[in-house]
Amino acid sequence: MSRVVVATAFGGPEVLSVADEPVPEPGPGEARIEVRAVGVNPVDWKVYSGAMGADPSRLPIRLGSEAAGVVTAAGPHAVGPAGPVAAGDEVIAFRASGAYAAELVAPAQALVPKPTALDWAQASGLLLTGATAWHALAATGVQAGDTVLIHAAAGGVGLMAVQLAAARGAVVVATASPARHGFLRELGAVPVAYGDGLEDRVRDAAPGGIDAALDLIGTDEAIDVSLALVADRARIATIAAFARGQQEGIRVLGGAPGADPGTEIRDAARLELARLAQDRALRVFVTRTYPLADVAKAHREIMSVHTTGKIALIP
Ligand SMILES: NC(=O)c1ccc[n+]([C@@H]2O[C@H](COP(=O)([O-])OP(=O)(O)OC[C@H]3O[C@@H](n4cnc5c(N)ncnc54)[C@H](OP(=O)(O)O)[C@@H]3O)[C@@H](O)[C@H]2O)c1
Secondary structure: OEEEEEEOOOOOHHHEEEEEEOOOOOOOOEEEEEEEEEEEOHHHHHHHHOOOOOOHHHOOEEOOOEEEEEEEEEOOOOEEOOEEOOOOOEEEEEOOOOOOEOEEEEEHHHEEEOOOOOOHHHHHOOHHHHHHHHHHHHHOOOOOOOEEEEEOOOOHHHHHHHHHHHHOOOEEEEEOOHHHHHHHHHOOOEEEOOOOOHHHHHHHHOOOOOOEEEEOOOOHHHHHHHHHHOOOHHHEEEOOOHHHHHHHOOEEEOOOOOOEOOHHHHHHHHHHHHHHHHOOOOOOOEEEEEEHHHHHHHHHHHHOOOOOOEEEEEO
């Protein structure tokens, strides 16, 4: 049996509980993992909030899609993107459905060797945000010499996008609340406060203009300012303003209907992200960990939309 988090109804974090569920033997192409840390992402609360539909036949819902842990058993033909998977391997699982668990069976194709440079909590937070940021930079063609505006730069996806854009040789103008500005400067970005007057502040911060923009928050402000400053709409991407993004003809990325899921590019990014983390060229900032049983507290925190970097659950 494994402790797993389930949403037993649609609603707020009060609908979450920890239950015991049997763990199946891994089948062909699968592996069983003893989970050491689980990455928490905003979509994890959106799935039971009702905002993405409230069909009662989907209850109870297992949560989560990324975790890090140790392989305890591998089924036949368990081969991941980096090669065969065997008991004892330290791995990151992404996308692994139902990852909020103490033990998990996942497709071997979802398993990437854990960089030794990351601890368990950091490893659990590398791939969802990293692959999303990678996709957003690729979709907008960010390259050396560009100046890129990143909205919500201190969030989970934002800190990945800032580091990856800087590593490509781009100048990064990063929106965040003033308390995060010192930290963003340390990462090489030019920080700017979001809120009234954002467009003028970005113009002052980037007198040579903005070549591309990533909206990682979904506010009208982020879209309006991006449209005002970037000449080519194909170089503006949103991962959160799905309806508005489609209306405006900018790049809309992710799992929503009509969006570009970027499955191939995101899957391929996983080994690159692990390599960069191993080389200490990409850091994962985990600001808080919670025991699995405190999942509701973790979700209240991520729902505030003001966390910096990542939160992890420890089974
Ligand atoms: N489409 C996809 O494939 C995909 C993938 C991953 C995530 N997402 C979505 O993308 C969004 C970001 O994900 P995440 O994991 O990065 O979330 P997150 O870590 O919760 O983002 C929090 C950040 O948002 C910033 N923020 C809050 N209000 C803001 C505003 N009005 N303007 C600018 N920044 C603001 C906060 O900055 P301060 O603390 O400084 O205020 C904080 O750093 C979520 O909606 C998530 O569901 C989509």
